[in-house]
Amino acid sequence: MRFKDVFSIIGPPMVGPSSSHTAGAVRIGRAARQLLGEMPTHADIQFFGSFAETYQGHGTDLAIVAGLLDYDTDDLRIPRSIANAEEAGMTIVFGRGKGIFSHPNTARLTISANDKTVILTGVSIGGGNIEVVSVNEFIVKFTCIYPTLILSHEDRPGMIAEVTRIMMREGINIGSMCNDRKGRSGEAMTVLELDSAITRELMAELEAISTVREVAKIDFSERNGKGQ
Amino acid sequence: MRFRTIKQMVEICEQEGLTFGSLMLQEQAKQAGQSEDEQFAIMAKYYEIMKEAVHKGLTEDTTSRSGLVGLDAQRVQKRVTAGDASLGGDAGTAMAYALAVSEVNASMGRIIATPTAGSCGIIPGVFVSSQERFGWDDKHMTTGLFSAGAIGYVIANNSFVSGAEGGCQAEVGSAIGMAAGSLVELRGGTPAQAAHAVGLALKNTLGLICDPVGGLVEIPCIVRNGFGAVTALAAADMAMAGVRSVIPSDEVIQVMLEVGAAMPEKHRETAQGGLAQTPTGKQIMKKLYGKG
Numbered sequence: 001m002r003f004k005d006v007f008s009i010i011g012p013p014m015v016g017p018s019s020s021h022t023a024g025a026v027r028i029g030r031a032a033r034q035l036l037g038e039m040p041t042h043a044d045i046q047f048f049g050s051f052a053e054t055y056q057g058h059g060t061d062l063a064i065v066a067g068l069l070d071y072d073t074d075d076l077r078i079p080r081s082i083a084n085a086e087e088a089g090m091t092i093v094f095g096r097g098k099g100i101f102s103h104p105n106t107a108r109l110t111i112s113a114n115d116k117t118v119i120l121t122g123v124s125i126g127g128g129n130i131e132v133v134s135v136n137e138f139i140v141k142f143t144c145i146y147p148t149l150i151l152s153h154e155d156r157p158g159m160i161a162e163v164t165r166i167m168m169r170e171g172i173n174i175g176s177m178c179n180d181r182k183g184r185s186g187e188a189m190t191v192l193e194l195d196s197a198i199t200r201e202l203m204a205e206l207e208a209i210s211t212v213r214e215v216a217k218i219d220f221s222e223r224n225g226k227g228q
Numbered sequence: 229m230r231f232r233t234i235k236q237m238v239e240i241c242e243q244e245g246l247t248f249g250s251l252m253l254q255e256q257a258k259q260a261g262q263s264e265d266e267q268f269a270i271m272a273k274y275y276e277i278m279k280e281a282v283h284k285g286l287t288e289d290t291t292s293r294s295g296l297v298g299l300d301a302q303r304v305q306k307r308v309t310a311g312d313a314s315l316g317g318d319a320g321t322a323m324a325y326a327l328a329v330s331e332v333n334a335s336m337g338r339i340i341a342t343p344t345a346g347s348c349g350i351i352p353g354v355f356v357s358s359q360e361r362f363g364w365d366d367k368h369m370t371t372g373l374f375s376a377g378a379i380g381y382v383i384a385n386n387s388f389v390s391g392a393e394g395g396c397q398a399e400v401g402s403a404i405g406m407a408a409g410s411l412v413e414l415r416g417g418t419p420a421q422a423a424h425a426v427g428l429a430l431k432n433t434l435g436l437i438c439d440p441v442g443g444l445v446e447i448p449c450i451v452r453n454g455f456g457a458v459t460a461l462a463a464a465d466m467a468m469a470g471v472r473s474v475i476p477s478d479e480v481i482q483v484m485l486e487v488g489a490a491m492p493e494k495h496r497e498t499a500q501g502g503l504a505q506t507p508t509g510k511q512i513m514k515k516l517y518g519k520g
Binding site: 004010013053 | 374378381384446516
């Protein structure tokens with residue numbers, strides 16, 4: 001079934017005008033913000049396809065920036081997000097993306113703060129639902145519906161077993177998982193969508209694995225997500 | 229969920245003495261792994277947001293982000309209040325409220341997607357005006373939203389609810405079917421009557437294309453929400469009077485799928501056809517984006 005429950009029909013609560021061009025765009029921005037871990041001081045936002053054609057009319061620009069401020073889809077500050085972000089010290093550049101893209105509603109964000117940069121490509125697939133399709137040039141696939149762990153690590157044998165062993169011990173169910181690497185024994189990324197919240201202790205334990213470089217999480221339910 | 233068709237919903241409700249709304253609440257609680265009270269509380273909050281949107285659209289400036297539309301709900305409401313509406317007061321109020329919520333959406337206000345943002349006015353228009361008229365409490369209305377959600381769940385999983393996939397029939401049409409069937413239940417009709425209301429309503433929007441000017445959720449989306457609320461009232465009345473949808477609603481849903489799949493891409497939310505490509509539509513597009 002494509003639609004699994006009543007709140008995928010009645011909902012989400014959102015600021016208009018478009019579930020795909022506004023609510024979905026907020027979520028793409030928010031995914032990038034949570035990966036960076038703090039408010040970006042610089043944001044380069046490239047729109048592709050229908051996003052590029054109509055982003056001003058739909059407030060897609062305001063929506064993405066609202067996400068970078070960690071606002072939820074129904075936050076009444078969305079129409080003022082760009083002004084709020086600039087006041088908070090964010091410099092923002094919008095552009096029309098070049099090259100191939102996988103979906104008519106695609107945005108590619110390059111955001112940075114304090115020497116750290118996140119490059120994220122997200123697509124808005126309808127009804128406010130999104131898929132993140134690449135992170136820092138790794139090919140990924142996750143929806144941000146579930147608490148999501150993003151591990152940057154070295155490509156070496158036993159790495160995934162070590163991670164899943166910790167999940168098994170903690171009784172955490174993995175709903176879906178994907179990984180990609182830049183080359184054999186090079187840099188790699190593993191993404192896990194989980195059925196339970198991600199604790200600080202769990203992240204610390206994963207960070208302690210010698211070949212793990214960084215652990216980030218995305219969890220939209222933590223502030224004001226759907227179902228609250 | 230224990231059902232995937234309207235027919236199955238009617239059968240379960242008749243056997244177990246349930247309504248679409250109470251059945252959906254039970255099934256939703258199981259799906260979410262939470263209590264019925266917890267799931268009910270979420271929906272009750274959504275109903276609050278719907279009422280706020282109606283109020284906002286009738287009292288505040290709703291000029292859309294593009295500046296093309298706004299304040300039509302207030303124009304209509306004025307005529308209804310003056311007793312001049314040809315529709316009469318009750319249907320006129322439902323129409324004004326539906327326009328109000330759609331205008332709030334177009335002006336970047338807060339709404340509940342039902343089932344989408346483009347069709348967000350129809351259910352609040354019908355629900356809030358009927359609540360005022362019949363004096364129902366919020367609990368009754370919240371159960372009604374589960375009923376509307378159950379109908380939408382079946383439509384969405386057997387056909388579609390987005391304009392990009394199936395045209396406006398899938399968005400506005402689905403919302404009308406959801407509002408019509410749930411209004412029958414709110415008024416004490418049987419599950420079988422609610423099912424007929426869904427079928428009757430959906431038949432009336434088959435083939436409706438999605439052709440928004442400039443790709444925006446404004447023209448003609450907002451007025452179609454106003455018309456939609458009135459159609460939902462009409463379908464509920466026919467069904468409660470004993471009018472049957474001779475073609476069962478599940479079969480009408482299949483027709484919507486067939487028609488939507490056959491619809492050319494230019495009529496599925498691309499702004500490449502229909503009203504969007506009229507001389508005036510093109511002019512507006514040029515003004516908005518500097519191209520035709």
